[in-house]
Structures are given as C-alpha cells and as structure tokens.
Amino acid sequence: MSKTACLICHCGTNIRNVVDVEKLKNEVKRRYGDVLVYDNEHWCSEDGLKKMGEIINRDKASRIVIAACTPSLHEELFKKNAEKYGLNRGFVEIANIREQASWVHWHNPGKATLKALDHILMALEAVKEAKPTNIIRRPTERSVLIIGGGVAGINAALNLADAGIKVFLVEKSGFLGGHMAKWDKVFPTLDCSICILGPLLSQVYNHPNIKIYTLSEVVDFSGMPGDYVVKIRKRARYIDEATCNGCNKCLDVCPVELPNEYEYGINIRKAIVKPEPQTVPIAPYIDIENCIGCMNCIGVCDPKAVNFKDTDREITLSVGAVIVATGFKPYNPREIEEYGYGRFLDVITGAEYDRMLNCNGPTKGRVVKLSGNGEVEKIAFILCVGSRSERLGRPYCSKVCCMYTIKYALETKITNPKIDITVFYTDIRASGKMHEEAYKRALEAGVKFIRGRVSSVEKDKSGRLRLTYEDTLEGKVEKELFDLVVLSIGVDPDPDNKKLANMLGLQLDEYGFFTEYHPKLKPSDTFRGGIYLAGACSGPKDITESTLQAGLAASRAAQFLHSGEVEV
Numbered sequence: 001m002s003k004t005a006c007l008i009c010h011c012g013t014n015i016r017n018v019v020d021v022e023k024l025k026n027e028v029k030r031r032y033g034d035v036l037v038y039d040n041e042h043w044c045s046e047d048g049l050k051k052m053g054e055i056i057n058r059d060k061a062s063r064i065v066i067a068a069c070t071p072s073l074h075e076e077l078f079k080k081n082a083e084k085y086g087l088n089r090g091f092v093e094i095a096n097i098r099e100q101a102s103w104v105h106w107h108n109p110g111k112a113t114l115k116a117l118d119h120i121l122m123a124l125e126a127v128k129e130a131k132p133t134n135i136i137r138r139p140t141e142r143s144v145l146i147i148g149g150g151v152a153g154i155n156a157a158l159n160l161a162d163a164g165i166k167v168f169l170v171e172k173s174g175f176l177g178g179h180m181a182k183w184d185k186v187f188p189t190l191d192c193s194i195c196i197l198g199p200l201l202s203q204v205y206n207h208p209n210i211k212i213y214t215l216s217e218v219v220d221f222s223g224m225p226g227d228y229v230v231k232i233r234k235r236a237r238y239i240d241e242a243t244c245n246g247c248n249k250c251l252d253v254c255p256v257e258l259p260n261e262y263e264y265g266i267n268i269r270k271a272i273v274k275p276e277p278q279t280v281p282i283a284p285y286i287d288i289e290n291c292i293g294c295m296n297c298i299g300v301c302d303p304k305a306v307n308f309k310d311t312d313r314e315i316t317l318s319v320g321a322v323i324v325a326t327g328f329k330p331y332n333p334r335e336i337e338e339y340g341y342g343r344f345l346d347v348i349t350g351a352e353y354d355r356m357l358n359c360n361g362p363t364k365g366r367v368v369k370l371s372g373n374g375e376v377e378k379i380a381f382i383l384c385v386g387s388r389s390e391r392l393g394r395p396y397c398s399k400v401c402c403m404y405t406i407k408y409a410l411e412t413k414i415t416n417p418k419i420d421i422t423v424f425y426t427d428i429r430a431s432g433k434m435h436e437e438a439y440k441r442a443l444e445a446g447v448k449f450i451r452g453r454v455s456s457v458e459k460d461k462s463g464r465l466r467l468t469y470e471d472t473l474e475g476k477v478e479k480e481l482f483d484l485v486v487l488s489i490g491v492d493p494d495p496d497n498k499k500l501a502n503m504l505g506l507q508l509d510e511y512g513f514f515t516e517y518h519p520k521l522k523p524s525d526t527f528r529g530g531i532y533l534a535g536a537c538s539g540p541k542d543i544t545e546s547t548l549q550a551g552l553a554a555s556r557a558a559q560f561l562h563s564g565e566v567e568v
Helices: 021-031 046-057 071-084 098-102 109-128 151-162 193-206 249-253 296-300 350-357 401-415 435-444 497-504 543-562
Strands: 003-009 036-040 061-068 092-096 137-139 143-147 166-170 210-213 216-224 227-234 313-319 321-324 328-330 347-349 378-385 420-425 448-451 454-459 465-471 476-482 484-489 491-493 531-533 565-567
Touching: 003 021, 003 046, 003 109, 021 036, 021 109, 036 046, 046 061, 046 071, 061 071, 061 109, 071 092, 092 098, 092 109, 098 109, 143 151, 143 313, 143 543, 151 166, 151 193, 151 210, 151 543, 166 216, 193 210, 216 313, 216 497, 227 321, 249 296, 321 497, 321 543, 347 350, 350 401, 350 484, 378 401, 378 476, 401 420, 401 435, 401 484, 448 465, 465 484, 531 543
Parallel strands: 003 036, 003 061, 061 092, 143 166, 143 321, 166 210, 321 531, 347 484, 378 420, 378 484, 420 448
Antiparallel strands: 137 565, 216 227, 227 313, 328 491, 454 465, 465 476
C-alpha cells in the first residue's frame, strides 16, 4: 500500500521559534490519518537525510513532503537522497514554510502557523497526484558565451580557455578591459591598473580557444541548458583588425572633433576612435555616424586596413553555457542639485578625477580646475554620492567608493604633497585586505576625514566653491572654501540589464542587478541552468571580488559541461 510521509523541519530556530510545529503535526494527522508525520531539527543534515532514508525503506513511504526552507536551497539534495534510497525524485515535494511563513510572519506566529499548514496541505495534494520523473540526458555544446569584456569577463574567459573549452567573448564597446582599463591605479597597493590588466588582455586576444566579438551585442537567445542558440549583432568596425598595425596615422589626419565620452567630455576625440595607446584590439574603429567621408584615413593607411564597405552582420552561435559579466554603470550625480554637478565645472566625479590623474588622460596627469580659474590648492571629496540613500532609491553601499577615494587622496599627496585634501564621509568602510592600512597611510599623509554630510556646494564670488556641511562628531555646521570638489559616485546597474534579463530568462533585483541563485552558497549561479554571473552585474564589487566570482563562474560552467551531457 502506498504511504505518504510528511517531514517537518525546525530549521534550528528559524521555523520552530515562530511556527507551532506540534500543531502542524497534529493537524496533518487529523486531516490525513494515513500520512506518516515526523519532525526533525535539520532534515538537510547527515542525520536528517539518513532518517529520511529509513522512512523510505523501513516505513515504506513512497511519497514524501518536506516542510522546510525554500526549494531553491535544498530541493536537489532531498531528491538525490530519495533516489539513493530507491524513491523516484518525482515523488518528493517541498513545502516552503520558512521564507513563505516563519520569516515573513515572524511578528504573528498564529498566522504563520496557519499559512505553513496551507503550504503543507497543498504539497500533500500535489504529491498525491505526482508522476515519476524520467530523466533524459542530452549532449552539451562544449563552448561558453561570455557577455562582457571587462576584468570579470576576461578572467572567466581565460579560466575556461585554459581548460580547453571554446569561449565566445562578446563586448559591446570597441575594446576589451571595461572600467579597469580606464583607471590609473588600483587600491590598496596603488599598482598601475593597465600594468596588471594589459598582459591579461593580450592573453585573451591571442588565445586559440577564445573568439572575440567587439562592437557586439546579443540580440536573440533560445534553446535549453547545454544547447543554447545565440544571435549576435556585430557592428561594422570599418578598420580591419587583422591588417591594422596600430600606427594611429588615421587619427592624426581625421578632421572631426567631438566631445570625448571616454574622458567624460573633458577633451575631444576624432571620428576614428581609439581612447588609449594600449587598447585591445590595437585597431581603432570609425564612428560612422560622425564621419564626414573625407577619406583622409585611407590616404595615410599603409597596410590598407580602412574599409568603408564593411557592414554590420549577425552571427549565430551554439553554446552549452553562458556567463553574464556586463559590469556596472557609474552613477550620474546630476540629480543631486545641491552638489552642483553639471553647473560648476570644478565639481567633478571620482571617475573624472581618475582620468585626470592618468598620464594618458585629458590633463596628462595634472590636477587642474576645469574652469581654468586658478590653481588647485584644496580638494574636497564627498563620499556616498548615489549610495546609501533612500531618497535616491539606492540604499545599498557601493563597496568601492571609500577605498577609491583613499586611493585618489594618496595618489594626489604623492605627486602634489602641498594640496590640502578633506574627505567628507558617512562611515569609512575599509574591510578588505590591506584596506585599513591604506586608510591609515592617508591619515599619516595629512588627509583630513570629516564625518558628516555636505548639504550644499555653491560658487563663491572669487570663483571657488563653498561647501556647507555638518561635522557630526563635533556637532557643528561649518562652511569652507575649496578649489575642486570630487563626488565619490556609486555603482549603478547597467541600463541594458533589463533587456538582457528578459532575453536570457533571468531575474533582476529591485535595483536592476542580476539575481543570483543563492547569495551565500551559489553566488555565481542563476535560476536558469547553465547560465552564471560574474562581477558587478549582480551587485557592487571591487576588482578582487569580481575576479574571484569570475573564477567561480568559469568553474561552474566547466563543471556543467564536463560530462558532455545534461539532464533534462
């Protein structure tokens, strides 16, 4: 005779302290007299799994309901355990009474218990009608699509390619490297950013197992785990990568001058685009929308790499797995009107200041006032701009702003020791390796740290900037003049995340970052098989954390493809 068992979990105190477990047991027994009812501190423990096996073999339970935590956490564990003891996985049903009852109704144990009972009763009815699950195995494509060519994407690509797996690396912009390629130094060591990144870019570009598509985007996605079909639209470059020798003569003769987005509009660029001398690939591309067709570039190109007949094209790929590494977008502080960004030339963002410090940047490493009004003698850095703000819809900490501000302060003190620097902060969060030491070095270098929010930035009659702020430690409201104000902006999700999530069948959180399967146990997995996350696309991360997650995502993708088959 078929028996059904109901296994109610205490989950330590997570369920037991809110839900009345004894009441649940008694009510299930009352309504279903033939159902075997058990409770346990942790059914997911080794002891709990063993007891589950005994219930299957000794008590002859042929259908099981486990009332515990979310199925996304341990459902697979329970189903595999059932199979171990000879029960088909299709006859295991999960009732989520932790997230759906005890956690959300912790303030009302009575209602939490009633809701938990409803979940159990629904699961009992579902398992009654359950059919055996027949597992089908399909061959997988031994290749991975990586969307995003920043530090996370290229690390994931190298990990996979070195393991013998074919990688298709898709990058929306014309060059690899992402934000890190722009930065002058990295915290906390102040190492040259491109000195670290450059060799990785060269390895990726020359790796036989990596095919790179720059100026490219995913436009269509279909299929199933292990056998995804991806359509990519690659925009015309108009300069052949294989032929171009990187001489840059075409840039010299291009007469077009446009605001340089790469330098945040601080200087100009040409209609032939190559933002840095050491870009990967070395070939520039032609901004065809702003090209005037003068053909000067053709006349100076000795290798004949310029090709105005180049066209956009669509490429279809078959891949077994996908890694999303689309990164982040720096917050735009224009909406914070009291800080004057966009009104005052000498109020700039941290990203703009970084380019100012870079010897290849718009000011060739010199700290200047963009207004041209005098020398820079005093700089104010304002932290948490676009972070930790309910008003701006960004209550989260962006995790990198404190440390990159300390980096800028140290860099500035090394090259311009006489510049007076004040950092206005909410809390200094220097929790990573050597981060606290960097903070102390800044203090020793004479950088002043004032705990408090700046309420306004206004221009003085002299052309300098007057900050009004509250020093929360002293309990005083002060006003002070500065020559340059740097807004330490936070991390926003990429605005294209929504479109990409819809295409891939992924979830976004309330802010627009990709949602991982589990933030602790599976931080690179998603709710769709064979698709993984790397870097800041799932939330603010520094380079170290992005690199670690890239390695994990690559490992998970390789593991997924390892057997050459996938269960469906």
